[in-house]
Amino acid sequence: MGPNFSILQATDAGGRRAQLHLPHQIVETPVFMPVGTAGTVKAVPQDILESLGAQIILGNTYHLYLRPGHDPIRRMGGLHRFISWPRAMLTDSGGFQVFSLSGLRKVTDEGVRFRSHLDGSSHFFTPEHSLDVQIALGADICMAFDECTEYPADRARAQESLRLTMAWARRSLNHFRTHRDEVVWHEELGGRTQSLFGIVQGGVHTDLRRESAERLVEMDFDGYAIGGLSVGEPRELTLEVVNAVLPLLPPGKPRYVMGVGYPDEIEAYARMGVDMMDCVLPTRAARHGLRFTSEGRLNIKNKRYAEDQAPPDPACDCMVCRRYSRAYLRHLMQCREPLSGTLNTIHNLAYYLGIMQRVRGQLLAGGAAQNSTPDAVAETHPPPR
Amino acid sequence: MGPNFSILQATDAGGRRAQLHLPHQIVETPVFMPVGTAGTVKAVPQDILESLGAQIILGNTYHLYLRPGHDPIRRMGGLHRFISWPRAMLTDSGGFQVFSLSGLRKVTDEGVRFRSHLDGSSHFFTPEHSLDVQIALGADICMAFDECTEYPADRARAQESLRLTMAWARRSLNHFRTHRDEVVWHEELGGRTQSLFGIVQGGVHTDLRRESAERLVEMDFDGYAIGGLSVGEPRELTLEVVNAVLPLLPPGKPRYVMGVGYPDEIEAYARMGVDMMDCVLPTRAARHGLRFTSEGRLNIKNKRYAEDQAPPDPACDCMVCRRYSRAYLRHLMQCREPLSGTLNTIHNLAYYLGIMQRVRGQLLAGGAAQNSTPDAVAETHPPPR
Numbered sequence: 001m002g003p004n005f006s007i008l009q010a011t012d013a014g015g016r017r018a019q020l021h022l023p024h025q026i027v028e029t030p031v032f033m034p035v036g037t038a039g040t041v042k043a044v045p046q047d048i049l050e051s052l053g054a055q056i057i058l059g060n061t062y063h064l065y066l067r068p069g070h071d072p073i074r075r076m077g078g079l080h081r082f083i084s085w086p087r088a089m090l091t092d093s094g095g096f097q098v099f100s101l102s103g104l105r106k107v108t109d110e111g112v113r114f115r116s117h118l119d120g121s122s123h124f125f126t127p128e129h130s131l132d133v134q135i136a137l138g139a140d141i142c143m144a145f146d147e148c149t150e151y152p153a154d155r156a157r158a159q160e161s162l163r164l165t166m167a168w169a170r171r172s173l174n175h176f177r178t179h180r181d182e183v184v185w186h187e188e189l190g191g192r193t194q195s196l197f198g199i200v201q202g203g204v205h206t207d208l209r210r211e212s213a214e215r216l217v218e219m220d221f222d223g224y225a226i227g228g229l230s231v232g233e234p235r236e237l238t239l240e241v242v243n244a245v246l247p248l249l250p251p252g253k254p255r256y257v258m259g260v261g262y263p264d265e266i267e268a269y270a271r272m273g274v275d276m277m278d279c280v281l282p283t284r285a286a287r288h289g290l291r292f293t294s295e296g297r298l299n300i301k302n303k304r305y306a307e308d309q310a311p312p313d314p315a316c317d318c319m320v321c322r323r324y325s326r327a328y329l330r331h332l333m334q335c336r337e338p339l340s341g342t343l344n345t346i347h348n349l350a351y352y353l354g355i356m357q358r359v360r361g362q363l364l365a366g367g368a369a370q371n372s373t374p375d376a377v378a379e380t381h382p383p384p385r
Numbered sequence: 386m387g388p389n390f391s392i393l394q395a396t397d398a399g400g401r402r403a404q405l406h407l408p409h410q411i412v413e414t415p416v417f418m419p420v421g422t423a424g425t426v427k428a429v430p431q432d433i434l435e436s437l438g439a440q441i442i443l444g445n446t447y448h449l450y451l452r453p454g455h456d457p458i459r460r461m462g463g464l465h466r467f468i469s470w471p472r473a474m475l476t477d478s479g480g481f482q483v484f485s486l487s488g489l490r491k492v493t494d495e496g497v498r499f500r501s502h503l504d505g506s507s508h509f510f511t512p513e514h515s516l517d518v519q520i521a522l523g524a525d526i527c528m529a530f531d532e533c534t535e536y537p538a539d540r541a542r543a544q545e546s547l548r549l550t551m552a553w554a555r556r557s558l559n560h561f562r563t564h565r566d567e568v569v570w571h572e573e574l575g576g577r578t579q580s581l582f583g584i585v586q587g588g589v590h591t592d593l594r595r596e597s598a599e600r601l602v603e604m605d606f607d608g609y610a611i612g613g614l615s616v617g618e619p620r621e622l623t624l625e626v627v628n629a630v631l632p633l634l635p636p637g638k639p640r641y642v643m644g645v646g647y648p649d650e651i652e653a654y655a656r657m658g659v660d661m662m663d664c665v666l667p668t669r670a671a672r673h674g675l676r677f678t679s680e681g682r683l684n685i686k687n688k689r690y691a692e693d694q695a696p697p698d699p700a701c702d703c704m705v706c707r708r709y710s711r712a713y714l715r716h717l718m719q720c721r722e723p724l725s726g727t728l729n730t731i732h733n734l735a736y737y738l739g740i741m742q743r744v745r746g747q748l749l750a751g752g753a754a755q756n757s758t759p760d761a762v763a764e765t766h767p768p769p770r
Contacts, residue, residue, distance in 0.1 A: 039717075084708050323469050
């Protein structure tokens with residue numbers, strides 16, 4: 001039994017304002033999910049994430065499997081308890097990191113042998129093992145194990161990759177259905193279980209993408225992701241793929257575009273009917289001094305800000321923009337002070353989460369009022385613990 | 386006119402519970418002052434410092450002079466405004482960092498020529514220049530420019546160093562008295578000015594220390610620091626020096642021991658009549674995973690904590706100990722996550738500030754009840770802005 005996904009309002013453009021009922025949180029969608037690779041959204045304490053309104057964060061299966069390990073995390077009550085995050089979480093399958101981070105790797109039909117980027121040790125991931133790890137971690141949402149097709153990939157290569165991903169999706173689902181009751185909080189949360197999303201692949205070949213989507217829908221996952229995007233392809237192609245796939249996905253289930261994007265992208269996709277997105281961009285860029293603001297991108301390292309006492313984003317009311325000046329944030333960056341990453345990340349997340357909050361309000365109002373205010377949004381979040 | 390220093394209660398052992406009325410804050414003493422080297426207490430946002438009850442923090446003149454520079458800071462309204470810290474601040478004279486951090490340096494009676502540790506550029510600091518920089522920064526308390534005598538130093542070396550420091554103290558004071566009205570917030574804060582503290586030197590030679598103290602007292606500073614300690618000497622010698630100097634200082638003015646110390650040291654010194662202390666230990670140690678707790682020192686990197694779900698300090702009610710486990714903090718440290726330094730620092734500062742709060746309560750109660758609870762403390766802090 002999948003999660004309850006209730007659509008509150010839909011627009012002509014395909015956008016949906018909905019609620020995704022997960023074991024740890026009712027997630028108001030469309031939602032942007034901050035990335036918490038190793039069990040922490042880099043440089044930001046959990047209570048600040050809560051106050052920013054983050055509803056669901058990601059954990060990376062590859063990283064957590066290597067360190068501290070899924071078995072210790074399960075023994076300690078699962079990922080939510082381990083990192084003290086009471087709201088929703090999602091873990092990726094580990095596939096993307098295996099392909100992008102690890103050394104020497106060998107792909108067979110059975111799975112992937114790879115070397116840890118930390119110590120060179122050898123590991124073997126299969127769809128079954130990825131799900132075992134994800135069930136041990138105990139996030140609210142798990143992802144099927146897939147091969148993330150690189151860009152560019154010709155049709156033959158993309159087709160072969162897709163064949164593997166589809167076979168692994170089937171095995172992921174079978175294994176998950178057999179073992180979903182084993183999640184550590186199963187009894188504590190009244191018999192609820194994790195959800196499993198399938199991942200549409202196929203590179204930039206829309207016919208392969210369609211085939212992938214149709215076959216996954218037949219398998220009947222709890223939700224559907226579009227993966228293998230934001231891997232270097234032009235933005236027009238990303239949009240084309242999303243446009244081709246969305247109509248094939250069942251309207252009553254959540255749709256997740258992985259790894260996007262820039263502020264204008266996440267807003268556009270949300271209006272097209274994408275319910276969930278994640279990206280390292282706001283957090284990673286922040287640590288390099290790049291801030292997304294209502295006035296565009298602002299590189300805080302720029303010398304022109306050396307004595308600029310204006311807030312980083314005059315239109316932003318986040319705790320950083322209310323208190324600190326561009327000059328101070330530039331100074332922290334110049335000195336490589338750890339506070340720099342913390343404050344820049346807080347703002348960027350506030351900006352991203354604020355975009356989604358505004359879009360949710362507009363979708364609820366029928367999608368017509370493109371410039372309605374965030375006040376139009378009626379949402380509930382659980383109070384910080 | 387120096388700051389008002391009003392003693393609320395004194396004990397037979399020499400301890401005093403007092404209030405130091407500074408332009409930006411009435412500081413409840415004895416007080417521990419977190420070190421904010423480059424205009425930030427490393428890894429901790431200002432609002433968290435406020436919630437921890439930090440009343441006064443340090444800025445390092447040497448670092449701020451090099452980056453971003455005292456002139457830009459003055460133009461932006463002074464250090465308080467630049468870093469958004471509304472409570473009290475103190476700047477050191479730059480002397481200690483010149484001697485410990487900079488490259489090639491040449492000391493003459495006039496001052497010190499040194500090379501920046503950042504880019505090797507050449508700079509010349511005199512007592513007058515140090516005070517100009519400190520007045521531009523605009524902390525509540527400035528320190529006289531001194532030579533920090535290294536340890537070990539024989540009597541002849543310590544005597545020569547002391548001669549320099551005494552001459553520089555005189556020049557610091559003369560320059561300060563002429564220019565104290567130039568601080569940027571002078572008019573805004575109703576004509577108030579900074580304070581200037583003299584620094585007792587003399588190595589571990591108690592006769593030189595006594596001579597130093599007597600000559601500084603004759604000059605009539607606003608307060609007196611004991612410098613040149615915690616530079617490698619055994620703790621018994623540190624204590625001996627403090628014991629020799631304290632009785633020579635005027636009881637009606639604040640006494641500051643620079644650069645100490647461990648939790649038991651700051652508690653002992655506070656009971657002996659030291660009003661102010663600062664040290665990088667709680668913040669620096671935190672970034673290396675060393676936490677001070679009610680159960681002693683805890684090295685969070687230790688493998689024994691890998692699955693320890695207990696709070697770092699079960700007796701501590703700081704925001705970190707209330708929320709996170711040893712296992713999680715160890716994991717953050719293992720992964721070199723920036724959140725590690727932030728959370729460890731918050732706890733260590735809470736622990737240090739908590740010690741001082743408890744001691745203040747006990748001193749107010751007459752100094753007899755060594756185990757009275759923190760509830761006995763009646764203090765006021767301005768609300769966070």
